[in-house]
Amino acid sequence: MPGQYIVTLDKLVDPAKAAQKLGLKPTFVYSKALNGFAVPLTPLQLTLVRNSLGVKAVEEDAKLAAPGAMTTAGVSAPAVPRRPGGWTGSTSGTCLSTATSPPTAMARA
Template identity: 45%
Template sequence: MRTRVSRTLPAAAVVVLAALTAIPAPAAAAVREPVPYAAPVDRAAPVDHPTYIVTVRRDLDPADVARLVGVTPVHVYDHTLHGFAARLDPAQVAALRSLPGVEAVEEDAAASAG
């Protein structure tokens, strides 16, 4: 008895498709989508105070360091940078620069490569 290819091919395709959909996909690591950088804006802070990027040692919590000088961070960094961004007055900048564990206090500005 001869089987026609035209009848068995669609049936085989259905079986293969059903088998593929039954196999669970491997668990992928959670990857966050990159977010375009926008200079942080703290609406509660006075507009005349510039935004600073404060980098702290890895063993310190950036939010705790900000609280030490009475600052509410507009953003806390925990991957490439370890620190926070906040609007700071000159006294807060000086206080942060004198704290042990604070590695850098830099005014936020546009940056470009090249």
């Protein structure tokens, strides 16, 4: 999603306070899966955020389809391969679930 970013912060940095300090208005503040926030950024803001203390990473946001889910074109999205020890629903390197079997809805897809 062009212009939309996910900012990941060091563990001890408060995401809401960091966004406020940088003059940003997050669209979402993360506290469970990661420590950070989602925010629209201009190119200048992107440079400032990337160079700010306490910022671990800034990545462009993207929409991902769940494995086996129908896309907007009506075509089934490719399934993510099963890895030993669990399922992964992420292609970005962040695994949000380590369940040993897929959710029921995914099993029926």
